[in-house]
Amino acid sequence: MRNEWLRSDRLPHIYCAGCGNGTIMNCVLEAITQTGWDRTRTVFLSGIGCSSRAPGYIMTDSLHTTHGRAIAFATGVKMADPSLHVVVFTGDGDLAAIGGNHFIHGCRRNIDITVVCMNNHIYGMTGGQGSPTTPLGKTSTTTPYGAEEAPFDLVELAIAAGANYVARWTSYHVKQLTDAVYDGLLTPGFSLIEVRCQCPTSYGRRNKYREPTDYMTYLKTNAILKRKWEEMERSGENISPDSFPVGEFVRRSRPVMGVPDEA
Amino acid sequence: MRNEWLRSDRLPHIYCAGCGNGTIMNCVLEAITQTGWDRTRTVFLSGIGCSSRAPGYIMTDSLHTTHGRAIAFATGVKMADPSLHVVVFTGDGDLAAIGGNHFIHGCRRNIDITVVCMNNHIYGMTGGQGSPTTPLGKTSTTTPYGAEEAPFDLVELAIAAGANYVARWTSYHVKQLTDAVYDGLLTPGFSLIEVRCQCPTSYGRRNKYREPTDYMTYLKTNAILKRKWEEMERSGENISPDSFPVGEFVRRSRPVMGVPDEA
Amino acid sequence: MRHEIRFSGFGGQGIILSAVILGRAAALYDNKNAVQTQVYGPEARGGASMSAVIIDDEPILYPKVRDPDTYVIMSQQGFEKYGCNTRDDAVMLLDSDLVHDRPSCRYVGIPATSVAKKELGRDIVANIIMLGALTTATSVVSGGALEKAILDSVPKGTEDLNLKAMKKGQELGIQGESS
Amino acid sequence: MRHEIRFSGFGGQGIILSAVILGRAAALYDNKNAVQTQVYGPEARGGASMSAVIIDDEPILYPKVRDPDTYVIMSQQGFEKYGCNTRDDAVMLLDSDLVHDRPSCRYVGIPATSVAKKELGRDIVANIIMLGALTTATSVVSGGALEKAILDSVPKGTEDLNLKAMKKGQELGIQGESS
Amino acid sequence: MKLEIDESRCKGCNLCTLVCPYKIYRPGSRPNRKGIYVPEMDRPERCPNCRLQELYGRRLCGMCALICPDQAIKWVPEKPYEPMKVVIEY
Amino acid sequence: MKLEIDESRCKGCNLCTLVCPYKIYRPGSRPNRKGIYVPEMDRPERCPNCRLQELYGRRLCGMCALICPDQAIKWVPEKPYEPMKVVIEY
Amino acid sequence: MQGNIACAEGALAAGCNFFGGYPITPSTEVAEHMASRMPKITGSCFIQMEDEIASMAAIIGAAWTGARSMTATSGPGFSLMMENIGYAVMTETPCVLVNIQRGGPSTGQPTMGAQGDMMQVRFGSHGDYSIIALCPSSVQECFDLTAKAFNLADRFRTPVFLMADEVIGHMREKLEIPDSVEIIRPKTLPEGTLPFTAGPDGVPGFAPFGIGRFTHVTGLTHDERGYPDTTNPACHESLVKRLVNKIENARHEIADYTIVNENARYVFVCYGAPVRTVKEVVDRMKIPDTGYLQLKTVWPFPEELLLRFPNVQAFIVPEMNLGMISREVERHVSVRVIPVGRIGGELHPPEELIQAVKIAGGDV
Amino acid sequence: MQGNIACAEGALAAGCNFFGGYPITPSTEVAEHMASRMPKITGSCFIQMEDEIASMAAIIGAAWTGARSMTATSGPGFSLMMENIGYAVMTETPCVLVNIQRGGPSTGQPTMGAQGDMMQVRFGSHGDYSIIALCPSSVQECFDLTAKAFNLADRFRTPVFLMADEVIGHMREKLEIPDSVEIIRPKTLPEGTLPFTAGPDGVPGFAPFGIGRFTHVTGLTHDERGYPDTTNPACHESLVKRLVNKIENARHEIADYTIVNENARYVFVCYGAPVRTVKEVVDRMKIPDTGYLQLKTVWPFPEELLLRFPNVQAFIVPEMNLGMISREVERHVSVRVIPVGRIGGELHPPEELIQAVKIAGGDV
Numbered sequence A, B: 001m002r003n004e005w006l007r008s009d010r011l012p013h014i015y016c017a018g019c020g021n022g023t024i025m026n027c028v029l030e031a032i033t034q035t036g037w038d039r040t041r042t043v044f045l046s047g048i049g050c051s052s053r054a055p056g057y058i059m060t061d062s063l064h065t066t067h068g069r070a071i072a073f074a075t076g077v078k079m080a081d082p083s084l085h086v087v088v089f090t091g092d093g094d095l096a097a098i099g100g101n102h103f104i105h106g107c108r109r110n111i112d113i114t115v116v117c118m119n120n121h122i123y124g125m126t127g128g129q130g131s132p133t134t135p136l137g138k139t140s141t142t143t144p145y146g147a148e149e150a151p152f153d154l155v156e157l158a159i160a161a162g163a164n165y166v167a168r169w170t171s172y173h174v175k176q177l178t179d180a181v182y183d184g185l186l187t188p189g190f191s192l193i194e195v196r197c198q199c200p201t202s203y204g205r206r207n208k209y210r211e212p213t214d215y216m217t218y219l220k221t222n223a224i225l226k227r228k229w230e231e232m233e234r235s236g237e238n239i240s241p242d243s244f245p246v247g248e249f250v251r252r253s254r255p256v257m258g259v260p261d262e263a
Numbered sequence C, D: 001m002r003h004e005i006r007f008s009g010f011g012g013q014g015i016i017l018s019a020v021i022l023g024r025a026a027a028l029y030d031n032k033n034a035v036q037t038q039v040y041g042p043e044a045r046g047g048a049s050m051s052a053v054i055i056d057d058e059p060i061l062y063p064k065v066r067d068p069d070t071y072v073i074m075s076q077q078g079f080e081k082y083g084c085n086t087r088d089d090a091v092m093l094l095d096s097d098l099v100h101d102r103p104s105c106r107y108v109g110i111p112a113t114s115v116a117k118k119e120l121g122r123d124i125v126a127n128i129i130m131l132g133a134l135t136t137a138t139s140v141v142s143g144g145a146l147e148k149a150i151l152d153s154v155p156k157g158t159e160d161l162n163l164k165a166m167k168k169g170q171e172l173g174i175q176g177e178s179s
Numbered sequence E, F: 001m002k003l004e005i006d007e008s009r010c011k012g013c014n015l016c017t018l019v020c021p022y023k024i025y026r027p028g029s030r031p032n033r034k035g036i037y038v039p040e041m042d043r044p045e046r047c048p049n050c051r052l053q054e055l056y057g058r059r060l061c062g063m064c065a066l067i068c069p070d071q072a073i074k075w076v077p078e079k080p081y082e083p084m085k086v087v088i089e090y
Numbered sequence G, H: 001m002q003g004n005i006a007c008a009e010g011a012l013a014a015g016c017n018f019f020g021g022y023p024i025t026p027s028t029e030v031a032e033h034m035a036s037r038m039p040k041i042t043g044s045c046f047i048q049m050e051d052e053i054a055s056m057a058a059i060i061g062a063a064w065t066g067a068r069s070m071t072a073t074s075g076p077g078f079s080l081m082m083e084n085i086g087y088a089v090m091t092e093t094p095c096v097l098v099n100i101q102r103g104g105p106s107t108g109q110p111t112m113g114a115q116g117d118m119m120q121v122r123f124g125s126h127g128d129y130s131i132i133a134l135c136p137s138s139v140q141e142c143f144d145l146t147a148k149a150f151n152l153a154d155r156f157r158t159p160v161f162l163m164a165d166e167v168i169g170h171m172r173e174k175l176e177i178p179d180s181v182e183i184i185r186p187k188t189l190p191e192g193t194l195p196f197t198a199g200p201d202g203v204p205g206f207a208p209f210g211i212g213r214f215t216h217v218t219g220l221t222h223d224e225r226g227y228p229d230t231t232n233p234a235c236h237e238s239l240v241k242r243l244v245n246k247i248e249n250a251r252h253e254i255a256d257y258t259i260v261n262e263n264a265r266y267v268f269v270c271y272g273a274p275v276r277t278v279k280e281v282v283d284r285m286k287i288p289d290t291g292y293l294q295l296k297t298v299w300p301f302p303e304e305l306l307l308r309f310p311n312v313q314a315f316i317v318p319e320m321n322l323g324m325i326s327r328e329v330e331r332h333v334s335v336r337v338i339p340v341g342r343i344g345g346e347l348h349p350p351e352e353l354i355q356a357v358k359i360a361g362g363d364v
């Protein structure tokens, strides 16, 4: 049961009311219980950020590391003992700003870990600065006049860098997300599951989604299934700049590292 | 004339006999003279590595920076004075190992600089360790039994990260390379020109191409024009693992940064 | 005269902003010296947050509030963490709906949050109500100075709402449940 | 007896390997103490590179060669940088095709590179020829020790070639152009 | 099984009100001791999980609990309906 | 114009020998003072650049100079054939 | 106004026109304020970089175009900047770094004040070097010293560090903004002079990029032309000694301090937030026999100032660390040195320092 | 055998089974040797990471699985590791770092020897902390001290630094490899004890990942459970003081040194390459009245050893930097301290030290 994986002595967690991170934790733990993995043989890692606090609430061994470096630490854990299951929680800033290099190298090596990125398009922990996934024009404390730098597409980046499994969902799509995490956990090699999620406090507040429920409605409305998205692209249909495709983008078997011999 | 751009008091340079870096410098300077850029308004930057020594032989202002960071320094130069022309020389280690994050962020921001990567698949300067572009199975001092990590495709990475211009040639294709650099220089936004080139000393020696001429013949033989490559892929033709496509891969106009207002 | 004022509540209530406004009122419009400080942590979002102001006619050297004479407490947890060991001659303004305990010193209970929500339609101005009450229930700051400082500090378009909240607070500061 | 031997040439000639082999021969097979050091830079690829060995019956404390009694010089630039201020009682082995100047001390010229290329087909064994010559032209190392050290150090499959080179060097060490 | 919101965890975000197909949750109307408006429940026994979880031996629907960022929603056994007990009583 | 290899720069890599369509460069056979086998030239006057550079006012072919990693290949004006001078003499 | 905002305003007053940064508590407000102000100032650029390494790189790049450039960070980010700080030192790049110190080591206490990076700023990059570090103890000093930092950076062609702390950075008090601040730009490089040839003060003239002086800048050991010369011991020695001496020999000129009660027997040596407690104890409570030396310049350490107290029996050094600058004091004096280290985030209360005075006086 | 290779062999002899590194002159041979040896040893992993930050991260991750893990680097890479070094300190992760020092600052002199990172190793990461640093002066000591470093790392649950230099790292001399080396693994964490509850020596038992102890490891200030508690001054103070004291209080136990001529009047304090010159001067040339203290453990600085020379008139401290450990000596003694700093890459020749003795004796 999912609850057994929680450190209930640490709850409630520090997340703001309605923060998507808590939901994502639920889905990841749900997926993990489905794999039947042993709690003593599963390790969570993270960097720094709101998202990266997640492992602290989970009752396994865990490393809450330095900002951006979780995948590099995870590489050490997994290569030193491939029989451990390794899952990384990270944020958009942690993964794609300061941690971008470890991210692409994790994908390239195709190291057998699963990375769940809670992408709230903002630096939540430090109070709402722009991140490399802040969409053009959106406001943050460091883009008070609207973001001028184009954002990354984390899915494309992971694919180009070589990851074996890449999917994107939102914190609204709890079932699909759970399934995607499950698939990611079981696919040998590097798995990235990007989860677009609400940060009502730091992002929503400045971008018209102060209420968690409004924010979630926004996510629900703008997430378009990959197949549908491709159709729309093909037919030249007008796609809202707020919309984005969700689904599984890659599942393949490039050479991997850190897969236990017996697997 | 190309020669005017050289610091002849520093020649001969430190490169080994037959090193491809010198050739690439020639092509870049040839392309630059074709643009008619002013030597006083052109700045070269580089990180650390054999390749990164190139700016030291060019008679302009130049910054030979720290390992992997040239693009970050270049971002400072270009954003502080967009009227300067900014060109970065880098190596595969410099760009894609330690510098990978600045690389993808340079592409994402699409900052108006031109990056020439001298990709010799090895850390030349430090004596021949494997790099993130060392092909599977090739030997180096840190992969004495053959590389086990899959290499990056720098072109795909640059495209996924958002660069406006991306091309790949080899040090054999001096004319095409010159043209590609010329196009890169003139395309607003981030341009990456990957040049596969010979390092007879550190790579060739351990991988059966000790003689520069043999090495160059190898490059010539295995570089396949992009169009032909795509045809071969389509027709399911057997492509040698040593082969790679060359040509222009992307030319587009995503939002850019650091382009002077009057341009 | 020297005053040390401590504010506490939970994250999102504008505890720090309250102190900033008070400090500004004292320094710019009451012509005193003022230093504003705070304690915050990542937990501030849920847990108890605290901010403080020292107001003095003399220059303020040591900047930290150590033994406040005035408290503004807006949550039970804030009360427990920062408001339970008051000195006897202190005075405490508390949000009477959210703080369930009562201090041993003199206090004035203000139903700031419910009034803000019900009468003004926005619970985020509860802190301004508390500030308003401060001008009538204590002598740390003048109403005029506070009004100017509020106008300096709140987002454009919300001036009226905030002034209304201040006025409401001034009334409640006189009427409120008190000991 | 103490010997300080300095090797110089250009990058790629195996200047460091020569010193390593010599040090190994002395330490492991002549039962002396030996310390090997070098100077190198990025320029070593083109410019002059230098390595050195101290051989002594006593433990070697200060490890750097400061006033060599023996030189092995394989390029003109190496001569200019590291071989021109020899002490009078020193002896220098030089590659007579590549070093154009001659020292004031006793010297033995060995056409190592051209012999290596012409007679043995591989110019990379020129350094081994020089080492061979060292055993006959000086007393710093014994032929037997050198042979063992060479066999320890060279890539598998090249033992014969290298031993041939050593033998050739031993001959040239006696016959070579000398002062 | 009985549906419960753990008041020590709930932060009043109302996401549960958004996802329940049965509209069992409604935004709370009064703050609790901590100042939080915990949602109110409208006939929670309508939740299929309450009714059928034991029977099916697995969780049904569960959207609310999956989406609740604060791990505040749970099902607790209700004494009178424990099947074991039922068996014994008859 | 006369084709020259700058011996102070050439490192003997032989890449010029690989690319010249006229096979003007041949691997050197004797080391120079620095021990380098500088390529030898076989009738360099065949190079179109030597003959036509001045005439066309731009560099032709130029493969060897572009590929030479050591910036060692250059064309230097040859006194007797300098057009200016020619004009004066006649 | 908040100390962090005062830093930003001080920088803008000094003409800072390039800010490259990466957010980190408790320095974030510096960047945020720059982000809102700079886009409105022509010729200015605010850029949020991908990390602190890139931030430091970017401000160095910008400085070489002649911009007045700056970054702001806190402990973890500061640690990441160490390599490029060394590069700025070696290449003599004028730039300003603000470090709003928080509790370390590691992620430590992100929201609490500390002064634990005072040795790091001096020794945190590899190799031998010197830097200039200033420490404000009030919001006004945040403004004044940041503006001053730019002048020192240009004057000595070196990175200058404003080593504030969370206490001062997040404190709000009145700030008087002067109509204008003094601005000293770098000496220009005379025609015909090599780019790294220095005058008697050890500081070369500055030729920014784009003016046709064709300067090659490298972090390798280089000669006066700027060309690498990495295996020549003499070249390295003269370069590095010059870099160190141009700062160490100017410690008099750079020293910025306040001395109160020269005749005191118990002398506080203090900088940053603890100055406030020291002032409370000495200026307000007037504890007998006490005086103080407030260092606004902490590095280069102005050791000669320690000699200005003829009757001193003990130096008391209150710091929000386990004793860093007290180590430096110990090196230079023979009287007793009493470090009063305090970590955990709270400023020393006056009683703690009064207690130290008692200890110094043998009362305890 | 070369010093660098001896390091690698020492590590392997000590059971090192995880190496994460990034090449850099002059340390590269350590990694290269590991790359050729480790793939042949079952249960061992050599991995070349994308940079030094990742290398440091990887060895910490590996250490938590119970591996004996190590990296090797030089100046620029060392600077990049600073943040994660602080993390290893804060999380009490046993691991070994080799730094083959080269000439700095910045890229400096990549191929020349130096000892310029001796203060950086102690103070280079933000915040207050302590570490253990060992300095070999021969190829044999490279082997011995690297092996020892692993034991100290496990014994004290802390990163341990082998601070060698290019001179020793690239020197070749005879190495005697013992049949086996002593191996001390960390204390295990007793059942029922919290993961960060320490015994009287300040060192907690170690529960590696995978054995069901569910340890949460964080670089934030944490309580004995390992849970973050970042705004509680007492928690921070007790944690950081314990981390510092577990090392500083054990300086006796950790000290590794050689003393020659206790009755000397002129005493060299030396470590690393300059030990060779000191030995030449004292042991071989037998310059009168000279003796020495060779520090194999430089940090924690074993200050009490300075008291072992009853007749000392001057301490002479030869270093391949501008005077780093001499600063530490100055703090602790009242006799004259003569730093003999030398930079540029060349080891002090004997004459230079003899000259220093003359100066100490007033002959000059």
Ligand SMILES: Cc1ncc(C[n+]2csc(CCOP(=O)(O)OP(=O)(O)O)c2C)c(N)n1
Pocket: A048, A049, A050, A051, A052, A066, A067, A090, A091, A092, A093, A094, A095, A118, A120, A122, A123, A124, A125, A126, A131, G022, G023, G024, G025, G052, G076, G077, G080
């Ligand atoms: C080296 C370093 N730089 C900066 C920070 C400050 N910092 C903490 S969290 C964070 C951003 C987190 O953003 P993200 O990963 O998106 O997480 P979120 O809080 O949004 O979940 C930053 C910049 C840090 N801790 N360390």
Ligand SMILES: Cc1ncc(C[n+]2csc(CCOP(=O)(O)OP(=O)(O)O)c2C)c(N)n1
Pocket: B048, B049, B050, B051, B052, B066, B067, B090, B091, B092, B093, B094, B095, B118, B120, B122, B123, B124, B125, B126, B131, H022, H023, H024, H025, H052, H076, H077, H080, H107
């Ligand atoms: C921070 C840091 N790490 C490592 C090094 C050592 N180093 C110098 S060059 C280099 C690799 C260069 O490889 P590449 O960029 O491919 O250049 P090449 O020499 O092959 O042209 C390395 C690792 C360094 N100088 N700085």
Ligand code: SF4
Pocket: A014, A015, A016, A018, A019, A020, A021, A050, A051, A120, A124, A125, A198, A199, A200, A201, A202, A203, C045
């Ligand atoms: S700041 Fe944003 S991301 Fe962080 S806990 Fe609050 S809502 Fe979640």
Ligand code: SF4
Pocket: B014, B015, B016, B018, B019, B020, B021, B050, B051, B120, B124, B125, B198, B199, B200, B201, B202, B203, D045
């Ligand atoms: S080592 Fe390789 S890359 Fe470096 S100069 Fe030599 S050939 Fe070129």
Ligand code: SF4
Pocket: E003, E019, E020, E021, E022, E023, E024, E047, E048, E049, E050, E060, E061, E062, E063, E064, E065
């Ligand atoms: S489990 Fe489903 S039906 Fe039951 S309360 Fe939750 S959301 Fe509603």
Ligand code: SF4
Pocket: A018, E005, E009, E010, E011, E012, E013, E014, E015, E016, E017, E038, E039, E067, E068, E069, E070, E071, E072, E073
């Ligand atoms: S989703 Fe959870 S935290 Fe949010 S209101 Fe519902 S029960 Fe409370």
Ligand code: SF4
Pocket: F003, F019, F020, F021, F022, F023, F024, F047, F048, F049, F050, F060, F061, F062, F063, F064, F065
């Ligand atoms: S320019 Fe062309 S034809 Fe002339 S020598 Fe060079 S390669 Fe040959």
Ligand code: SF4
Pocket: B018, F005, F009, F010, F011, F012, F013, F014, F015, F016, F017, F038, F039, F067, F068, F069, F070, F071, F072, F073
């Ligand atoms: S290409 Fe240049 S360097 Fe190479 S052999 Fe020809 S002339 Fe010499």
Ligand SMILES: [Mg+2]
Pocket: A049, A091, A092, A093, A118, A119, A120, A121, A122, A123, A124, A131
């Ligand atoms: Mg985020």
Ligand SMILES: [Mg+2]
Pocket: B049, B091, B092, B093, B118, B119, B120, B121, B122, B123, B124, B131
């Ligand atoms: Mg390379």
